[in-house]
Amino acid sequence: MSIYDFTAKTNSGEEKSLGDYKGKVLIIVNTASKCGFTPQYQELQELYDEYKAKGLEILGFPCNQFGAQEPGSNEEVQTFCRRNYGVSFQIFAKGDVRGETAHPLFQYLTREKKFEGFDEAHPIAAKLTEALKANFPEYLEGDGIKWNFTKFLIDREGNVVKRFEPTTTPKGMKEDIEKLL
Amino acid sequence: MVKVYSISNCPWCDKVKKYLKSKQVEFTECNIEVDEAALDECRKLTDDDAVPVTTADGKNFVLGFDKAKLDALLGLSS
Numbered sequence: 001m002s003i004y005d006f007t008a009k010t011n012s013g014e015e016k017s018l019g020d021y022k023g024k025v026l027i028i029v030n031t032a033s034k035c036g037f038t039p040q041y042q043e044l045q046e047l048y049d050e051y052k053a054k055g056l057e058i059l060g061f062p063c064n065q066f067g068a069q070e071p072g073s074n075e076e077v078q079t080f081c082r083r084n085y086g087v088s089f090q091i092f093a094k095g096d097v098r099g100e101t102a103h104p105l106f107q108y109l110t111r112e113k114k115f116e117g118f119d120e121a122h123p124i125a126a127k128l129t130e131a132l133k134a135n136f137p138e139y140l141e142g143d144g145i146k147w148n149f150t151k152f153l154i155d156r157e158g159n160v161v162k163r164f165e166p167t168t169t170p171k172g173m174k175e176d177i178e179k180l181l
Numbered sequence: 182m183v184k185v186y187s188i189s190n191c192p193w194c195d196k197v198k199k200y201l202k203s204k205q206v207e208f209t210e211c212n213i214e215v216d217e218a219a220l221d222e223c224r225k226l227t228d229d230d231a232v233p234v235t236t237a238d239g240k241n242f243v244l245g246f247d248k249a250k251l252d253a254l255l256g257l258s259s
Contacts, residue, residue, distance in 0.1 A: 064190070079245035080231045081191040083213055083220070 003158045006105045008061070009093040016092075018105070024057045025180045026154035027173070028109060030097040030145055031060045040149045043170035045087045047177065054181045055156070058089035061106070063097045066136075066148050098144040106145060109152045113163035114143040122167035155180045183208035183255065186223040186234040194233040196246040201235075204257050208235075 003026075004019040029044065048058050097106040118125040128147060132140050139146055151164040153176055162176055183201065185208050187194035201208050211219035213232060226242055227234055235251060236242040243250045251257065 079193050079196075079247060080233060081188060081193055083188050083230045083232065 001108065003105075003108070003154055003160065006108070008059075008103065008105060011062075011091045011093050013093070016090075018059075021057055021059075022158070023156050024055050025051075025156055025177065027056070027058045027151055027170075027177075028105070028154065029058065029060055029149060029151045030063045030106070031091070032062070032064075032066070032148040040166075040170055041082075041087055044089065047170050047173070048087070048089045051177060051181060056177060056181065058087075060087070060089060060091045061097060061103065062091065062094045063145075063148070064094065065096055065098060065145075097150075098139070102144075109160060109163075110143045110145060112160040113152060115146065115165075116163070118146075118165050119167040122169075125167045128166065153177065153180070183235065183237050184239075185210050186213050186219060186232050186236075188212060188214045188232050191232060193246045197233040197235060197251070200246070200248060200251065204255075206255060206257070 004017070004022055006018045007015050008018070010016050027044070027047070031041065044058055044060070048056065096102050098110075118128060120126070129140070132146065147166045149166040151168070151170070151173065152160055153162045153164070153173065155161050161180065164173055183206055185194070185197055185201070187198070187210055189212065198208075198210065211223070213220040213223050222239075223232070223234055224230065226236060226239065227244060229244070231244055233246065234242050234244055235254065237255060241254060243254050
């Protein structure tokens with residue numbers, strides 16, 4: 001089983017094989033569906049602009065399993081949604097990324113790279129943990145996706161190299177991306 | 182008349198609408214994903230693409246779901 005064996009529907013409805021991305025460095029990320037932890041969209045786009053020519057592709061999978069729940073009412077958490085995702089990388093059709101209904105790709109990714117905790121230094125970490133405890137305590141168990149913007153980094157051979165929790169910003173992945181390019 | 186600019190599948194838009202209803206505020210809703218004239222209006226007002234946007238006079242507005250700001254904008258008592 002390899003990452004290249006999976007297919008997924010794009011947001012325009014066509015079935016795309018991940019085999020089309022052979023030889024590229026990939027970031028596979030579950031995104032918020034237009035709402036929530038949105039600054040990461042912009043940072044992902046910045047990574048894409050910077051590294052696309054060197055062979056980076058970003059695959060975004062919108063999911064609203066976490067969408068309507070806010071991890072706190074502070075300034076970092078936005079209380080609005082955007083009309084457009086405002087990004088030029090590939091967005092796939094909306095679907096589930098955790099539980100029995102999760103896209104098989106995410107079942108594979110979370111088996112390959114387990115949950116190793118949030119980066120407690122990130123300002124949102126404590127609030128996120130609190131919100132999960134209050135609203136989705138079962139999400140804290142096991143290796144499933146915890147929240148929007150969990151990022152998986154894939155090398156040019158299709159190996160799942162690293163998992164970054166929502167508490168690592170896309171910019172914080174730069175060193176690891178550069179190693180693979 | 183109070184106007185709420187929204188998009189589909191937007192939990193924050195739903196929260197604003199629900200809140201206004203709970204305060205017996207009458208409003209019209211404009212979905213900027215389907216109504217291009219409303220999209221233009223909303224963009225001119227906020228210089229952005231984000232919703233929900235609530236306005237009463239087409240000049241002052243609140244972006245997002247923020248009860249305190251909505252109360253202030255619409256003169257509601259909390």
